[in-house]
Amino acid sequence: xxxxxxxxxxxxxxxxxxVVTLAAHVTEAIPRATxxxxxxxxxxxxxxxxxxxxxxxxxxxxxxxxxxAIALQQPMAVDMRTIxxxxxxxxxxxxxxxxxxxxxKGLRRVYGLSLTPTLRGLITSMSEEAVRLTRLSVDAxxxxxxxxxxxxxxxxxxxxDLQVQFIESIFEAHNDGQLSLQETVQLALIARYYERIGDHxxxxxxxxxxxxxxxxxxxxxATRARKAAAAASDDDTSTEGDVIDGxxxxxxx
Amino acid sequence: xxxxxxxxxxxxxxxxxxxxxxxxxxxxxxxxxLLRFSGDxxxxxxxxxxxxxxxQSRVMHPSVPSDVSxxxxxxxxxxxPTGAVVADAGGQIVLRNRVAGPFxxxxxxxxxxxxxxxxxxxxxxxxxxxxxxxxxxxxxxxILFIVGSPLIIEGELIGAIALVDDVTExxxxxxxxxxxxxxxSHELRTPVGALSLLAETLEGEDDPEIIQxxxxxxxxxxxRLARLIDDLLDLSRIEGGVGDRVEPIELGGIIGExxxxxxxxxKHKNISVAVDIDAAPIHVRGDHGQLVSAxxxxxxxxxxxxxxxxxxxxxxxxxxxxxxxxVVDSGVGIPQKDHxxxxxxxxxxxxxxSSTSGGTGxxxxxxxxxxxxxxxxxxxxxxEGVGSTFTVILPRDTxxxxxxxxxxxxxxx
Numbered sequence: 001x002x003x004x005x006x007x008x009x010x011x012x013x014x015x016x017x018x019v020v021t022l023a024a025h026v027t028e029a030i031p032r033a034t035x036x037x038x039x040x041x042x043x044x045x046x047x048x049x050x051x052x053x054x055x056x057x058x059x060x061x062x063x064x065x066x067x068x069a070i071a072l073q074q075p076m077a078v079d080m081r082t083i084x085x086x087x088x089x090x091x092x093x094x095x096x097x098x099x100x101x102x103x104x105k106g107l108r109r110v111y112g113l114s115l116t117p118t119l120r121g122l123i124t125s126m127s128e129e130a131v132r133l134t135r136l137s138v139d140a141x142x143x144x145x146x147x148x149x150x151x152x153x154x155x156x157x158x159x160x161d162l163q164v165q166f167i168e169s170i171f172e173a174h175n176d177g178q179l180s181l182q183e184t185v186q187l188a189l190i191a192r193y194y195e196r197i198g199d200h201x202x203x204x205x206x207x208x209x210x211x212x213x214x215x216x217x218x219x220x221x222a223t224r225a226r227k228a229a230a231a232a233s234d235d236d237t238s239t240e241g242d243v244i245d246g247x248x249x250x251x252x253x
Numbered sequence: 254x255x256x257x258x259x260x261x262x263x264x265x266x267x268x269x270x271x272x273x274x275x276x277x278x279x280x281x282x283x284x285x286x287l288l289r290f291s292g293d294x295x296x297x298x299x300x301x302x303x304x305x306x307x308x309q310s311r312v313m314h315p316s317v318p319s320d321v322s323x324x325x326x327x328x329x330x331x332x333x334p335t336g337a338v339v340a341d342a343g344g345q346i347v348l349r350n351r352v353a354g355p356f357x358x359x360x361x362x363x364x365x366x367x368x369x370x371x372x373x374x375x376x377x378x379x380x381x382x383x384x385x386x387x388x389x390x391x392x393x394x395x396i397l398f399i400v401g402s403p404l405i406i407e408g409e410l411i412g413a414i415a416l417v418d419d420v421t422e423x424x425x426x427x428x429x430x431x432x433x434x435x436x437x438s439h440e441l442r443t444p445v446g447a448l449s450l451l452a453e454t455l456e457g458e459d460d461p462e463i464i465q466x467x468x469x470x471x472x473x474x475x476x477r478l479a480r481l482i483d484d485l486l487d488l489s490r491i492e493g494g495v496g497d498r499v500e501p502i503e504l505g506g507i508i509g510e511x512x513x514x515x516x517x518x519x520k521h522k523n524i525s526v527a528v529d530i531d532a533a534p535i536h537v538r539g540d541h542g543q544l545v546s547a548x549x550x551x552x553x554x555x556x557x558x559x560x561x562x563x564x565x566x567x568x569x570x571x572x573x574x575x576x577x578x579x580v581v582d583s584g585v586g587i588p589q590k591d592h593x594x595x596x597x598x599x600x601x602x603x604x605x606x607s608s609t610s611g612g613t614g615x616x617x618x619x620x621x622x623x624x625x626x627x628x629x630x631x632x633x634x635x636x637e638g639v640g641s642t643f644t645v646i647l648p649r650d651t652x653x654x655x656x657x658x659x660x661x662x663x664x665x666x
Contacts, residue, residue: 017358017364020360020364021364021365021367021368023360023364024360024361024362024363024364024365024368025365027361028362028365028389028390031390032390035590038588116638117585117586117637117638118637118638118639119638120588120637120638121586121636121637121638121639122638124588124589124636124637125636128589131390135360135361138360138361139360142360
């Protein structure tokens with residue numbers, strides 16, 4: 001039995017390593033997409049788009065390994081949270097990879113557009129922030145660092161600010177006749193893709209906090225809903241509470 | 254590097270032997286022969302393939318006895334600058350040297366290197382030698398060359414090895430060499446080409462107004478060539494060091510002279526040039542002319558690449574034994590990827606801009622050489638659309654200076 005558990009924990013480590021590898025692919029895809037966009041490089045854009053297939057394959061592998069681990073080992077408590085978190089993170093990172101692809105597809109729609117130094121500078125800054133947040137989310141996950149995970153929303157504020165600056169700049173350029181409406185819309189969408197990558201990193205931070213503490217980000221809202229339901233119902237509230245509390249053996253919450 | 258590669262291949266083979274395949278221990282002595290680095294011709298292997306062939310050949314023809322232990326060989330592999338990971342025939346990792354250690358369970362770029370190592374080992378265990386170049390944006394930005402090779406003894410596959418070489422510096426040097434030729438040709442050809450075309454057009458031209466205009470252009474292009482030659486001569490002189498012209502220099506005076514040199518150009522573009530320096534005089538030891546040349550180059554660039562109505566500032570701050578002079582502008586900025594290359598001779602961030610900027614492409618190379626001559630360094634922080642800050646950091650003169658020197662300096666602005 002001890003041998004089996006040992007093997008199970010090896011499997012958990014391997015799942016974690018694969019999630020980390022998936023995230024590493026994403027953190028490389030973001031600056032590559034940015035380079036393609038700034039340098040009007042369709043060939044590089046195509047490489048990033050093609051590279052997403054490898055991310056999808058890795059994502060599928062993680063999912064299947066998680067299902068197998070649950071089915072074969074019936075994990076509880078922190079082990080269960082670890083697997084559930086890996087599955088959640090898998091989706092978040094895979095989506096971030098898709099957003100890098102979207103940036104490349106955005107380039108195709110504005111191909112040939114010469115960006116002003118200000119816009120290029122803001123795009124570079126958004127890209128750097130998106131990479132930084134994604135890297136920090138990986139660090140928080142790999143180190144099971146709840147403090148770092150909790151800090152991600154604040155760190156994300158800078159990316160949000162940059163997006164606002166970028167939107168203001170492109171609207172200004174549009175008003176000055178430097179950008180067409182189509183180009184303005186496409187650039188606004190591209191800025192949104194970077195901002196969404198930051199949001200995914202924040203989501204990952206929340207899932208990491210859940211893995212470490214057992215407190216899910218929805219706990220506060222769920223507690224409120226539970227209280228409201230209890231107040232509205234006059235009978236048998238304790239039974240309902242027991243069902244809802246089945247939180248995979250979480251130590252808290 | 255090939256020598257190391259060969260040694261690693263040899264050691265890896267021994268590693269596989271020592272950990273699980275006792276019956277092959279006798280092959281250890283054969284591998285040691287490879288540590289001599291030479292083939293029958295007495296020369297080191299010229300390629301990885303040749304190294305592998307020699308390894309195989311030596312294994313097949315043992316000649317030198319040895320009592321080297323696995324631990325000794327593993328310790329030797331740890332000293333290699335190349336990352337090495339050895340797997341047995343079943344794919345189990347049996348040895349990973351110090352350089353390759355961080356890749357296992359690593360994050361970010363290291364995780365991708367590990368994935369590439371595993372892929373190469375998989376191919377090698379299928380009998381194929383494969384390689385790939387992995388470009389990582391980082392940070393840090395790296396280019397790694399990864400090769401996987403099968404380890405075969407007497408026709409039997411006993412394992413595989415993956416080698417990881419960091420070729421970042423090699424690539425950087427290659428691109429500097431390649432771009433230098435292209436850039437210098439461009440800088441020389443542009444004015445010469447323009448002069449040729451203008452002269453050709455003038456030949457059949459009778460309109461005095463057009464002739465006058467073209468003569469003006471010829472003068473401009475000639476001046477540009479003259480500037481280029483002057484800068485080349487300056488650079489050549491500066492590359493020779495500071496010689497015996499070293500003297501205690503009050504830095505405020507250097508800043509004052511340099512700012513005065515660009516004041517007119519700045520006024521022409523309605524650019525304000527602010528100066529912010531310590532009240533107390535700060536001295537460095539060096540060549541007065543070189544320091545003025547370096548700072549003037551930085552200020553000229555700042556004015557040149559800042560739009561009309563923008564701001565340029567020159568700030569001096571003293572930190573312990575060093576003094577930093579920063580030239581800050583609100584100009585077009587420099588893309589991140591060019592930051593480490595702007596000090597190369599003739600390097601242009603935007604080659605298309607070279608004909609309009611009026612520069613020679615040598616200014617920042619001069620700045621770098623001057624600062625190095627003075628035992629200092631120059632750093633750049635820049636963001637496109639926001640501006641750039643070039644900071645020259647110099648060691649302060651440790652000998653207390655008399656008051657007569659500061660009195661001779663240019664008044665602080």
